[in-house]
Amino acid sequence: MSVKIGNIDLGEFPLLLAPMEDVSDPPFRFVCKQNGVDMMYTEFISSEGLIRDAAKSKQKLDIFEYERPIGIQIFGSDIDTMREATEIASLAGPDLIDINYGCPVKNVACRGAGASLLQDIDKMTAMTKAVVESTHLPVTVKTRLGWDDNTKNVYEVAERLQDVGIQALSIHGRTRSQMYKGQADWTMIRDIKRNPRIEIPVFGNGDVDSIEKAAAWRMEYEVDGIMIGRASIGYPWIFRELKHFFQTGERLAGPSITERVETCRIHLQKSIQWKGPKTGIFEMRRHYANYFKGIPHFKEYRMKLVKLDNIADIEEVLSEIESNFANLEVIY
Known part of the structure; x- marks a missing residue:
């Protein structure tokens, strides 16, 4: 029902x-x-x-x-x-x-x-x-x-x-x-x-x-x-x-690193569309650590991401995460 x-x-x-x-x-x-x-x-x-x-x-x-x-x-x-x-x-x-x-x-x-x-x-x-x-x-x-x-x-x-x-x-x-x-x-x-x-x-x-x-x-x-x-x-x-x-009744495989990066990108784009570049980028900073939980040594990437205020630079770091950890299976 x-x-x-x-x-x-x-x-x-x-x-x-x-x-x-x-x-x-x-x-x-x-x-x-x-x-x-x-x-x-x-x-x-x-x-x-x-x-x-x-x-x-x-x-x-x-x-x-x-x-x-x-x-x-x-x-x-x-x-x-x-x-x-x-x-x-x-x-x-x-x-x-x-x-x-x-x-x-x-x-x-x-x-x-x-x-x-x-x-x-x-x-x-x-x-x-x-x-x-x-x-x-x-x-x-x-x-x-x-x-x-x-x-x-x-x-x-x-x-x-x-x-x-x-x-x-x-x-x-x-x-x-x-x-x-x-x-x-x-x-x-x-x-x-x-x-x-x-x-x-x-x-x-x-x-x-x-x-x-x-x-x-x-x-x-x-x-x-x-x-x-x-x-x-x-x-x-x-x-x-x-x-x-x-x-x-079956478990679905968790998201790949590529999918995590893609979803993070979409979230960032929507944030910028809704709040404008300055606020949109700033408010997205609270989400990065959560999207990439389980990635080893992610702290250095997060430190980069939370300092950047240019969309192209952020995209570049996200691409780097994707290529460096493409084969990593993250257990959330």
């Missing part, structure tokens, strides 16, 4: 790209889409930034036809501001609006947004209702298990947010106080999925970094799909490999 969010058909067991600040921008989304991801989200966008017409927030609204289905993710601490931001985001033409109730970082959570709302479920419910009522699009939510070990309240969150109209829920298997430490615990995600009152799709997120884990957790935790974040950084092929395994 297909998983649906409103009228969006995501297929039998969708793989989602998690919204990640400074990562899941259009250039990165392009290479993930090429590798078979079923659904993507923008980086999270400040509701305050949107209503103040801040350039950085507005640019994050950029979406492209080839990315569909795609959701715009917004966050904020004020209900009226979130309502207004929802209207602005809806005009950008996404397929859905997603609310971030999971971001644990200080400058978000300590300002009453993101995971902070897990401390005030009444406000979270009221905010969600306001967002649902402000758009014609499906609304989804991404959240965590709770604020800390003493307040794991996602069970109540799931019921109440479904009651005010959300159409899917993604759950990261950690509390806010855990940040990204320790192991993600998916048992509560399974409990929510087994709750007879919950009818919306439930997606699991956190620590899915291998085919074996994804396949095991798909069965063990009974989720409708998996959302992948950090494991896709520098390795967009994870979506392709998981799809192949789910369809055939």
